[in-house]
Amino acid sequence: MTMLSARIERLPFSGFHRRLLMMGGLGYTFDAMDAAVIAFVLPVLRTDWGLSSVQIGVLASANFIGFFFGALAAGACGDLIGRRKVMMSALAIYCVASLFSGMVNDWTLFLALRIVAGFGAGAESAIIAPYLSEFVARRYRGTFTGALAGFFSFGFVAAALLGYFIVPAHPQGWRIVIFITALPVVLLLWWRRALPESPRWLESQGRQAEADTIMDAMEADHMQGGRALPALNAQDVAAPPPSMSQGKLLKNYATLVSGKLIRISSMTWLMWLSITFSYYSFFTWIPSLLIQNGMTITKSFGYSLVMYIAQIPGYFSAAWLNERIGRQATIVSYMLLGGLCALGLAFTHSDAQIMAAGVLLSFFMNGTYAGVYAYTPEVFPTQVRATGSGLASAIGRIGGITAPILVGFIYPTAGFAGVFGMTTAVLLLGAAAVTFMGIPTRGRSLEDIAASELS
Template sequence: MDIEELLEKRVSRSVQIKLVLISSIYWSIVAAGVMVLSLTLPKIAQTYGLQSTTASLIASSTFFGMLTGALLSGNIADIIGRKPLIGILVSIISIFSALSGLKINFSTLLLVRFITGFGLGGLLPVVNAYLTEFSPKVVRGRLLVILEGSWAIGSIIIGIVAITLGKTNYSVTYFVFLLGLLTLVFLKFIPESIKFLLKKGRIDEAKKNLILLGIDYDGVIEIKKESVLRVPILNLFREKYLAITLMVFYVWFVISFSYYAFFTWLPRVISSLIGTEITKSINYTFTMLVMQLPGYLLGAYIIETIGRKKSLFISLLGTSIMAFFFATSRTPNHILINGSLLTIFCMSAWGIIYAYTPELYPTEFRATANGSAGALARVAGILAPIFISSQFKNLTFAISTLGVILVIGGILVLVIGRETKGKSIG
């Protein structure tokens, strides 16, 4: 039996839910690890006595670590497997996030944030590839957007911690990441990617892992294999994938650049636009973080309703339009309304591109594709905080520029993108 058919017919709904929930827990940890900077960076800058541009190095070092992690983890996962790497990366995130809360010298803090970023950036493409390889084609897009939607859950949880337990001492907000080590126990209850094992020729191991899916199958399992080049990343630029890869890379870059430009310095941006205090603007920031959840729900609905290309175009266009409105906001109500709508469309775009990308590439280099796209997103994450912090006196122009590059991304999706709704993946 073909592996696609076996997984489609024999994996129960309860097992699918278990895989989504466990994957979403790890995704939420990454979200919390990234968004904690938006909520604590102003306080860290005050504690260390830093100017905004210097303080941006904390965010940029984190994103540089995410870049390195995303680049390397995809290749590593395509060699050693998804499951063992997930455990390693979760451990890194938990331990080094907690260390970020200590009052250490600035240089050491930058190193700690780099290592934390390595774990954060590395975990995303591995978990994404893992869940993709178990998801039925009829609901694959929706499940992957739900996975990305757990980003909102992680953001909200760390936001609550920041404005309650960490209100007077930001260090507490980082110490709670040690709880992430407890989630490693979940790895005992999920299998390694069956497709990965089969394509590596580990047939007996694949059949043993099927038992964790509730499948007792001893027959022949068939899987289509794709020829691959010796250097994994070069597969993305073969003639068959070149145009798609360039489109994917651009869209990932602009979504990430826009997202981190909006959110890394969001309390300061809001303060600059409407002249409110940083402390009060953090409350606005938390409200916008909460609005990420309906954004992912929007993406989860439209991706299986109108397809990947149209849903991604609409989300990018909506983000662009709301960026223009947000840039011209001058009252608290306008900030909340325009910022919330901006967040909804932006998160919808994020969810859809995370679901769309792994569908465009085969198992042999799916994690490499995810990791490479994620690495480019981290380059954007490095540049975006510096860009915004240098434009506090000219925010309307800066945010309007983001709107333009988002529209270009939407057009590229319509022209170059390939529709994958309801189709099998290799």
């Protein structure tokens, strides 16, 4: 571990970290609102624009097509030009495209703008966790990053509230909710100007003086009011420093599929693919599926709202467990329990059974994400952390792209049983990958993980 890393590890959780949590978390909130509100917009567009089930499925996948390319670009650029520049650019792209998507009247133009908005949202989502986790000490990194991901739940609940109260109440309600999801991002873009670049990334690029300046500011922030810093542990600084060689795009991707990293990379791809496929096969279609199952649009939105609210305890319970039982155990447990709930949902008959199974499935699938967002950045070394996280997130978005389209084809012939039976099988695959291919990260510094597991 380098001196800079040891300085990060000794920092107690402070106001600086709370600001990081709030700024990163609000970004995830708006990303989630933008993605989730489409589920409430689609039933209206289906009627207003006379769209087929396949067209609805393609529209539902538009964000995730953008997510795929955004996550790839963010990961690659985050390691080459810095985490902060990527995050700020992604947020601006998302804001502009999302606003314009609420102004159009043609489904093909709407599709194109949702892809661009998804590009910005996907880039931001892919960079926030690896970026902000590099500021955090090992003893609370899992809880911090899991709680950061927990802000997704607030965005989904807010989208469900907007869908429930505004979409059915006004002929142009769907446009109003899109504007509401995009406009507050302008304030967040302004606020984030104060965020520094990751000192760990700066150090990996040989920019030691800049990294030390940021660390000085972090330590000064903590010492305001007379608080003292713990003494540095000399033993922590004894390990060799990380490589100072600056990477290139193809070299970074080659690193991810070489040596021990190929197993880790493959594990993250399967983990992300399984949870993202399962998640969006459920949440993108649930309002429409409930309507097609005989509910009114208002009742289906009410049921969806309750299921979305279940995300909040799901995320934050898993964030707490990240440091108690470890990321691997949290992810596997929540995936397995989510699979059982999906299996139960496949055989429900009454509205009450649908509600109970849907709430539990929402709880466990979102809890899985709290583990996934904490775990993914930890298993890659600093030089390729953003590239590895971005590629895993991008591969996960393939699940987000294909899941709504597959549900559009499967539901008319196989019903609830077919859709949620498929979800169960995919979750079991992800749990197996994390169990047998993952590595332990709880209570370990990022440098220790890289040195002992990946070198």
